[in-house]
Amino acid sequence: MRVHDQYELVFGSGAGPGADAPEDVVEVRRTERTGPGGHPVYADESGIVLAEISDRGEVRMLASGGHQDPAPTVRARPL
Known part of the structure; x- marks a missing residue:
């Protein structure tokens, strides 16, 4: 897989509690x-x-401030 300039981060998918919940998707762009x-x-x-x-x-989710609790399952889809 190559490095892309833009991805969709997909939260809330997969097995386990909340698996029936809709996916949350956030669009991210590459920084320097x-x-x-x-x-x-x-x-x-x-x-x-x-x-x-x-x-x-x-x-790997990174904290941008205090009191954040990173999501356990996140997938990246290239755009």
């Missing part, structure tokens, strides 16, 4: 920053949702 793993950091328009996405599509 890199995350702790050395991969590009992506942000939504507000700058609140931050994610490091590897070239294999692995997502």
Whole structure:
């Protein structure tokens, strides 16, 4: 998988509690920053949702402020 400039982050999908709930989707764009793993950091328009996405599509959510609890399951879909 290659690095893309824009992704959709998909929250709330998969098995387990809330699996029947609709997906929450947030569009993010590549920033000039890199995350702790050395991969590009992506942000939504507000700058609140931050994610490091590897070239294999692995997502690591990053805190943009205090008292945040990252979602356990997030998928990245390239746009």
